[in-house]
Amino acid sequence: MKVLVADDDAGSLLVARAAVERSGHDCLTAADGDEAWAMYLEHQPDVVVTDWMMPGMDGMALCRAIRAREADLYTYVVLLTSQGSRDDVLAGLEAGADDYVTKPLDPFVLHARLLVALRVTTLHADLAHYRRVLSRQARTDPLTGLHNRLKLSEDLEQLHVRSLRYGEDYSLAMCDVDNFKTYNDLYGHQAGDLALRAVAAALLSTARESDGVYRFGGEEFLLVLPKQSLGGAKALVERALDAVREAAIAHAGDPSGQLRLSAGISAFAAGNHVDAETLLGKADGALYAAKARGRNRVELAR
Template sequence: MKILVADDESTPALFLRRTLERLGHEVVVASNGLEAWERLQADAFRLVITDWMMPGLDGLDLCRRIRGRGDSSYIYIILLTAREGLQDRLAGLTAGADDFLSKPMDPAELAARVGIAGRIVAMQEELERKNVQLAELATTDGLTGLKNRRCFDEALTTACSFAVRCGYPLSLMMFDVDHFKTLNDSFGHPAGDSVLATLAEILRSETRDHDVVARYGGEEFTVLLPATVAEEASQLADRLRMTVRNHPWSQRAVTVSAGVATTGADLATGPALLEAADRALYHSKRSGRDRVTHHDSFQGEIASSHARDPMAL
């Protein structure tokens, strides 16, 4: 474990360093509270052992600063003190200390208290890992590993606001697997899932790192393309369509239809951009499938997604 020791007295600091290093820990020593605070900004420590009385920034103030950082990674704090009174202990706990170590220090007690700190830190790290996993599950589609609809909706709102504010174009592609229902009926849902997973990998591998690729729902996928004009987005959508068409599918040939929309005077919000791409996708479906339509390229009123004929998809 990486431990930060803060003590303005050289002899106790040397004792701590040598004892902790013999226990197998990596130790960094700061000669006062301010230096300890600076080291905490520059490096990651999970355990801080600090003296109470130090010039400039004492141990209580250092505890308060650590607790006020709001970091996701918890730092365990042991406060060194010769004070034994209840009020002193309460003051230390209120400031944010987790444990106390009496001065002069006993090596066996030091080892025991650091061992307790290590167990608590290990449990905290496991909790942090689980929280990260839960956060990923909340924003990730389980089948494809892409962003899910919830995450996409949030990204769309943010990207549209940024594009309008900064005057950058933002394009949105929507893809739908052609005749997906018949594929499932003919070869089973595992085969359909395999197609969706492969399509997700194609979209992910053929787009940029900062593009947002998501499974929108069922057999529909979306791709947000920041700083991408209509022509570039249409060309990319068609290249992806051809990649899907030419892929060596195991059961039968698979094709996709696509709709593309780009921000403009009439498309300045996420819902408007999404509806435009959806209409363009519907136009591709009604025009024969396996094709790309940009919202700006066709005329006439197209039925909204709420009025779709499910058998046409």
């Protein structure tokens, strides 16, 4: 673990450092509360062992600041104090400390506290990891591995706000696999799943690093194209349709004999006060126009 010890008493600081290093942990030291806070922000230690009374930020204030800042990672805080009354102990715990040790510091007692700290911080690190995994899973389509509707709503809101603020264009492209119900009827749902994965791969292969590719639902996909005008978006989406054609997925139920894609595109431009939901509707309307005009094509929303 990385352990930060803060104490304005040089002798106590040396004892604490020796105990921490003898326990096999990396040790950082600070001579006052302000220095401790700066080192905490820079190094993000797993454990903070802090004196109660120090110049600048005292131990109680340091505890509160650490707890106010923490997100996924948990810092185990031990208060060093010569004040052993019950009220003082409760005040320290309420401020965010996990444990306390009275002075003069006993290296054995600190070693024991660090064993507990290791268990607690490891548990918190595991929980943070599982939270991140669950968060990714909740925002990922399990079939294609693309982002899903939940992630789309978050990303599109952020993009729209940013584009409004900075006067930037962006485009949305709604894509739909042509005659997909017939494909499933002819080849079965397992083949349909494989086809959707192939379409997802084709879309990813043509998207820029800054673009977002989402499974919108069923056989529908959405491309979110930041800083992309209507004309630029059309060129990119036509390349995506070419990539699907090049995949050469046989489809006896399509006039072309192969799986094809249709798309509709809408665009946000600076000075255009339309909201993101309206743009989605316009892209969907353009997609229906592409279907009505023979499929296997791109149409632009007007």
